[in-house]
Amino acid sequence: MTDKLLCYDLHSHTTASDGLLTPADLVRRAALNHVDVLAITDHDTVAGLAEAQATIMAEKLPLHLINGVEISTYWHNIEIHIVGLKIAIDSPELGELLQKQALSRRERAIKIDQKLARLGIMKAYQQAQVYAQGEIVSRAHFARFLVDSGQVKDVSQAFKKYLGRSGMAYVPPIWCSVIDAVQQIHVAGGLAVVAHPTRYGLTQTKLKKLLTDFKQAGGEAIEVSQSRQSVKDFNLLSQYANNFALLASQGSDFHNFSDYLDLGKTEPLSKIVKPIWYNWPENKQ
Ligand code: AMP
Numbered sequence: 001m002t003d004k005l006l007c008y009d010l011h012s013h014t015t016a017s018d019g020l021l022t023p024a025d026l027v028r029r030a031a032l033n034h035v036d037v038l039a040i041t042d043h044d045t046v047a048g049l050a051e052a053q054a055t056i057m058a059e060k061l062p063l064h065l066i067n068g069v070e071i072s073t074y075w076h077n078i079e080i081h082i083v084g085l086k087i088a089i090d091s092p093e094l095g096e097l098l099q100k101q102a103l104s105r106r107e108r109a110i111k112i113d114q115k116l117a118r119l120g121i122m123k124a125y126q127q128a129q130v131y132a133q134g135e136i137v138s139r140a141h142f143a144r145f146l147v148d149s150g151q152v153k154d155v156s157q158a159f160k161k162y163l164g165r166s167g168m169a170y171v172p173p174i175w176c177s178v179i180d181a182v183q184q185i186h187v188a189g190g191l192a193v194v195a196h197p198t199r200y201g202l203t204q205t206k207l208k209k210l211l212t213d214f215k216q217a218g219g220e221a222i223e224v225s226q227s228r229q230s231v232k233d234f235n236l237l238s239q240y241a242n243n244f245a246l247l248a249s250q251g252s253d254f255h256n257f258s259d260y261l262d263l264g265k266t267e268p269l270s271k272i273v274k275p276i277w278y279n280w281p282e283n284k285q
């Protein structure tokens, strides 16, 4: 089989972070959607991977699982997500980094809770924890609580009014640096990828600076093809992958399915970029 026939989705979330499907249901859905190679890339955790792999084996699903993670980093006061692919999930160094991130998450969640309490919204952290089925408590869980308790009409409003950068309960995170993330991904034997580069609201100048720093840190790839993406962004990212000599990745960033987003549903990469999977054994079945 040639790689042209394979469907890759290298960015997805489960209930181990802020996804809505369990790892078992996620791999079942991926197989149903004819995804051949799936990376689970939960926020700052690898906790969903074992269940996913066990389900693939037990149910003999025709799916290769790539061990992944999406690491939250802080770069010039901007939150940048770095995806690690093909990581050893038992790497002690990566484990240590993820433990620190988990601690930072808890500290941030307590501060978000305090800010919301001052605004009259009580017990938000406790409620967010009810929504979080894994150990990771994300702003997405706070958002679900704010929607279901009638504080806001939808998740987007929850981020706009409370949780996002300009929101009333925003708390700057204490994430690791881009350099740290790339280094620990490498120590764990993985490949480092800048997630959704056009979703940070960066100017072209800033985005180029990010890619320069990332490249200098030894990073391998950027996501070029994503869900719900304009042709303009797809072309721009293809161009940047080339200009910075970075490999191209693709992924749906699946959290839950909708009319316009699902596992395996991204535009194929253009011929002008080199796919991150160009030398992966999964290509040669
Ligand atoms: P955290 O990792 O706790 O900072 O939470 C970030 C997560 O919240 C992201 O991974 C998204 O899934 C979600 N998120 C961030 N901004 C928005 C937004 N404006 N609307 C909906 N979801 C968002």
Ligand code: MN
Pocket (backbone or CB within 6 Å): 013, 018, 043, 140, 255
């Ligand atoms: Mn998320």
Ligand code: MN
Pocket (backbone or CB within 6 Å): 070, 081, 195, 196
């Ligand atoms: Mn992300």
Ligand code: MN
Pocket (backbone or CB within 6 Å): 011, 012, 013, 070, 195, 253
């Ligand atoms: Mn993601």
